[in-house]
Amino acid sequence: CRWAPSRRGRGQVSAESLQEEGLQLSLLVSSGWKMIRFHILPVVRRKQGARKLHSRPEEGGFPAGSLQKATQEADFIPCSSHHWRYSADRPVARLLRIVGLLRGHRLASLRLLDHVNREEWQEEGREGGLTFNHLKMVLLWATELFPSPEDWEDLDGSVYRLLVILLRCLATRNLPHFLHPEENLFRGAAASALYPRVRGFASSPSALLSSRST
Numbered sequence: 532c533r534w535a536p537s538r539r540g541r542g543q544v545s546a547e548s549l550q551e552e553g554l555q556l557s558l559l560v561s562s563g564w565k566m567i568r569f570h571i572l573p574v575v576r577r578k579q580g581a582r583k584l585h586s587r588p589e590e591g592g593f594p595a596g597s598l599q600k601a602t603q604e605a606d607f608i609p610c611s612s613h614h615w616r617y618s619a620d621r622p623v624a625r626l627l628r629i630v631g632l633l634r635g636h637r638l639a640s641l642r643l644l645d646h647v648n649r650e651e652w653q654e655e656g657r658e659g660g661l662t663f664n665h666l667k668m669v670l671l672w673a674t675e676l677f678p679s680p681e682d683w684e685d686l687d688g689s690v691y692r693l694l695v696i697l698l699r700c701l702a703t704r705n706l707p708h709f710l711h712p713e714e715n716l717f718r719g720a721a722a723s724a725l726y727p728r729v730r731g732f733a734s735s736p737s738a739l740l741s742s743r744s745t
Contacts, residue, residue, distance in 0.1 A: 557569070557571075558571065592675060593675065637673075664716070665706060672696050673693050701729060
């Protein structure tokens with residue numbers, strides 16, 4: 532089935548690939564120029580005590596108490612018909628909203644690198660590349676490791692700070708999850724192939740300016 536909100540609506544929702552026996556419902560949404568896939572899952576939510584992240588008292592560039600507050604609710608999603616697993620999607624989304632309220636160009640730099648990744652770094656038809664989820668983790672780490680508001684005053688400097696973290700993670704083939712640092716998000720990713728592309732972009736100011744103008 533397809534649904535359009537109105538004749539003036541700018542998008543369509545396609546439910547043609549829905550599978551009743553699956554663990555999730557997959558919706559493909561068209562906004563006219565970009566296709567976005569949403570996965571709808573049942574969620575069990577419960578309260579949990581505030582956790583101390585990374586065993587460190589400091590919160591970097593995050594407002595005091597925001598890291599613990601973002602993790603006070605736990606979501607569990609199905610990984611099979613009989614088992615559920617913890618999902619960090621909600622606390623990560625909350626942290627990104629907090630980052631968006633901070634002064635500076637953090638989210639703008641994330642959007643720019645996402646654009647560059649889709650246009651320049653990703654190889655069509657090749658799996659295991661850099662994803663938006665990877666870049667979100669890079670932004671969270673950069674926010675913690677570069678806590679000064681002056682670090683994020685201009686877009687060029689903000690992008691540079693994300694690139695510093697990203698290049699380090701690509702070089703070591705290890706991108707720790709921000710909430711669970713023992714988990715390597717680059718496991719299975721083509722980090723070695725991505726490193727020279729990202730390094731080339733970081734060393735070329737003209738490429739950065741060109742991306743900003745698109």
